[in-house]
Amino acid sequence: MASRNKFSLWLTLAVLLVVAFGVPLATDKSWSSLIDAGVERYLDAAERASQIGEEEEDDGERENGQPMRVEINDEVKNSAGIELMNLQQDIYYPESRAYASVVDVRDLIQWRTRLKQLELELELAQMEEKAQLQELNRLRKLAEATGSIASKNINYAESNWQQARAKREAAELTLEAARTELIQSWGAVIASWVTDPDSKEFERLVTRQDTLIQITLPVALSLPADVNVIRVSRQGQRENARKAYFVSPAFVANYAAQGETYYFKMATGKLRLGMRLHAWIPRNAEGLKGFFIPERAIVWYSGKPWTYVQQDEQVYRRRPLDDGESVTGGIFIQSEFEEGESLVVAGSQMLLSEEFRWQILDEDDD
């Protein structure tokens, strides 16, 4: 009995020794690393299981199957310097940028002079015609009444009258052609200022109280029908821009750009001829309601601009801004956001890094 006990004791010892030495030799790993690996696997599995649970609960938007969210606790938020801003609804007038140039109004003055001359010439022709007609009528009456007038004289008078009439018609035609040319060059509105001797607008232009400018829109853009007021600046700064009022479409294209052209007038005499200006054209007469996302809150990823919004105390969600409008200082967006939401204005790139931490270069990767 005792010897059997002894044998089993030795056998157990032998098995233990075989296991103790055999496993590390066979696996090329030490016991400690095997235990470590086991614990690691268990912890990983536990973490994955907990993440699966979380993902199932998460009904938010996904990108390539990944939730666009980052979880950061409050303490870390403060130490990491994340700053938030309350989103307030804003009204935005979407605008397009265009080039403008100061128009030389000397041409209009010349037009007015020319038209005046033509009108006078017409008047002269009319008077001449009238005189010739009267002469013809007088001779005819005399011939009928007295018969003392030679038909040769009547014919001569008639010929003069016909000439005068032709002259009058020529003057009319010239005037009409000039008016048409004026309209063709400057449009009906400006032409009407030129032709109207009492035109206040013309008066203001000539006396440099107003300045006429020509706007050239970008190639693919048209002026919305209801836009009458635009903003124009000499320095290219929107904030310093002044109002300009619609006058008419222009029929002459700008040499330096090929978009649609329009005339606007500005109530200033400080602009000099040939000056090139910047203009902002509203695309809608009415403002759009939405949210202004400042540039420092924006990060670019995957071809789109994004921003982070705090969803709850620990969760930050990434929202796309590609539906928004790029405006000075940021992006204006109508959808995706609600008033009162907390927008991340400092630390967006850090949150993006956290969300895509797996893409960050490992120290090992050299």
Add this chain to the structure above:
Amino acid sequence: MLSKLVAFSVRFRGVVVALASLMLIYGAYKLSNASLDIFPEFAPKQVIIQTEAQGLTAEQVEILVTQPLENALRGLVGLQSIRSQSIPSLSVLILTFYDSTDIYLDRQLVSERLLGLQDKLPAGVETPVMVPLESSSGTVMTIGMTSERHNLMELRSLVDWTLGPRLLSVEGVADINVFGGHERQLQIQIDPNKLAQFDLSVEEVTQAARQATGIMGAGYIENPNQRLALQVIGQPLTAEQLAKVVIRKNGVDILHLGDVATVKTAPAPTIGGAAVGTVPGVVLMVIGQYDAETLAITEGVEAALAEFKDGFEAEGITLHDDLFRPANYIQSSLVNIQEHLYVGGGLVMLVLVLFLFNLRTALISLTAIPLSIMAALIVLLHLGININIMVLGGLAIALGEVVDDAIIDTENIFRRLRENAALASPRSTLDVVYDASMEVRSSVVYASFIVMLVFVPLLTLSGVAGRMFEPLGEAYILAIFASLLVALTVTPALCHILLANKGDISDREPPVIQWLKPLYGRTLRRVSQAPRMTIAGVLIFCAAGVGILPLLGGSFLPELREGHYIIHTASLPGTSIGESLRIGGEIEKRVAEIPGVRSTSQWAGRAERGADTFGTYYSEYEIDLEPMDGAGQQRVLDEIREILEAFPGINSEVNSFLTERIDETISGYTSPVVVNIYGKDLEALDRKAKEVAAVMQDIEGAADVQLRAPPSEPQLEIRLDLDSLAFWGLTPKEVMNTLKTAYDGVTVGQVYEGNQVFDVVVIVPEELRQQPRHVRELPIRAADGFMLSLQDVATIQQVSGRHAILHRDAQRLQTVTSNVSGRDLTSFFNELRERVHEEVEFSADIYPEFTGAAIAQAESREDLIVHSSLAGIAVLLLLFLALRSVRNVTLVLINLPFSLVGGVIAVLVTNGVLSIGSMVGFVTLFGITLRNSIMLVSHYQYLVVEEGAQWNLDTAIRGAQERLPSILITALVTALAMLPIAVNSDNPGREIMGPMAAIIIGGLVSSTILNLLVLPSVMLRYGKFNRQENETLTIKRARSQHRSELP
């Protein structure tokens, strides 16, 4: 020959002592002039070539810069490999040469090939430069500058033109890497709106500016009498003057540069930023030259900085000259090692006095320490090896051993003199000293050679480990060799001089030995009576020790306590310098709150010619600590790690500086399985890598399969629409020129201010270089005068581009790595190879390479096994020569597992981690253990063969008792000499030696106990001593012959 040497030393003892004293004096002189460093040059022989190609993307850099350079440099003599990295605006080539080559010659070969290459590179790419040859540990000092009164541009100018050149003139300084600050330029910041307004193109402005600036000579005039040099002055040198330059004249209308651009001094686009303690500033890294001495350079730099201090103070500039000072570590290490030498030396003296009970013998033994160590140092210094921590480590572990030979010799001489004194008619001292020396000569010589031989494989280690530990091995071997010479020359000479007076020698044994001997005899007798039980017990004990071995963890080096930490953080590529500095500021703030942190600083991005070539998303921090012990430093390290782990959006790593440098040297992936896929087409490489990763994932045992794609970075892609360009009459080059000028700037000339020269650059203002919309709206003027926006002629969208393109041996590569768990590596590799070839189709120009840390380790392990086997065979031959019996040699080897057990227990008790240092510890231990066994067994042989004793229990006990003092003294001396480092190993200078010392002490305890108690029993049972051996007779003849030569 050896007997002649001993005879000469005893006879001309005065000369020997004089020569020894002379050597000590010469050694002290050499030592006072010796250079001091932290580590030996552990980096491989590398030449790094950096080429700045401002504004080019990674792909452009790869094709236009890296590729021509690689083609030109391939095939250099001694070139082992070329690796390259093409990142935006920078090409980096790392040429690794074989260790056997001369680095200066390598550099010359490279520079010859680089000559004339500039013409082959596109315009705008700067000249390729070789990064200055720097020491492996690199940084000698980190300095910071901040100021409330001066802006970053002024600080940077001060560094570039005043402080930097002065520091570069300090002997041993290779380079200064400047991070942060703003490089000053005279910028002509064009306003795109004004260009449109005045109907001007960017090119017209650039041309006007180019005509107005630039410094050039005008030659001279010469007449029969004189030569007069022409000097042109009055060029526009200031912003105001430059603004007056005419661009266009149209009748009376004159357009000046100032009308379309703001001309002002402004910062150049940056590649990095820096902050000191969260305050933006300039950080300078002083880089030491290859083989230069850290301590001397540090002192030189500090002296240079002292010249500036007063001026800086007056100007309101704060100089932070203590952000990082590696010399602190050297100094504290030296203090610690000195302490160790004093305490260890004191303990050695105490043991010697206690066991020998004679101050003179103790002093004779002790003289071996300075003599051996000084001799080793003289040889090392003459070999051109600087004194560093590894050399000191080798000497420190040799400290306890160099005295051993002398002790054995002295103890034996003393014992024989004592015995002689007790004789009725004593022999002459000369005879006794010579005989006693010769008695132990062979065992001392063989034992010392064995101790040296076991170290030889260490010298043949490859890679960083080899380069690091080679000086340690050399120092150790030299010290042991020197100690052998001392034992054969100075020790007998001193013994004769100091112990010749018979009146001083008591015929009684020292009290400790008197007390120990009978006690030991009784114990040994008791143990010898139960040999089976003893042997079984020892076997179980040894098996347990060996069994623990696989449980121990492993690391290359232990934690070094440099009092300084370096943090790395990396965010997503594309993160701006501003954001990196903001994140850094938050981290610095929190780290600075940790008690014990003295200063913090950060740099983001990179510096020109800097060793690190990361983008703006990358930061490094210097955290300097107040003086504190290892435990305190570990606490700070733990707290830093805690902060970093909780910080969002970064990957981080904290290391001590030297660990960091060593990590950087060990480049490449450390995964056991690595598949490199080489090819030409990047997209195809990506696809194949994905396929290989999928196959790998499917193989049993694969864990953590990773596609090591270099990270992508966000780019703004400007795709030119050729139809639109044609419609508007524009050429692609015109658009590209405008873009380059607007966002990268075009240097049009230089202006000078005093001795400082600044670039004149045409660029758009910084506020218009920030948003994608600025690029979209950039005005482009066609040749006919049409004004367009960039978006009219190009599609602009944000895309993900490659951040880096890697090459190995001039070929593009993509890498897949994996760990293996639950199966052996060989079968995994075989299956992987087979399945990849079966399941992934490779075209003619794409092929895979199967490699990995496992293969590399296996190769170096193979080397180590071959060298160790050779050394092992040599050791066995020496053992045989010493013991003349294969049987006894086998029995002596039993001591190896004895020592292993103690060593393993020591590892377990200390930190449970095996490092290369631990391996060195075990190797040393085996040598010492074999020495002790040889001493005992050879004495048995002496007793049986020389004195004719019967080989029985009594002889075994007598022999052991007689050898007890020398075995115990040498073991105790070695152990106690190591004790100060082992006990307090977690402190500067002791981190690498500490674990070695602990292992040696642990192993010595177990091996000495077992050697003294078990080996006699084993020898009694299995050992055999033949009295009739011819060799013995030969030895006897030789002895008598040499004795006759004595005076």
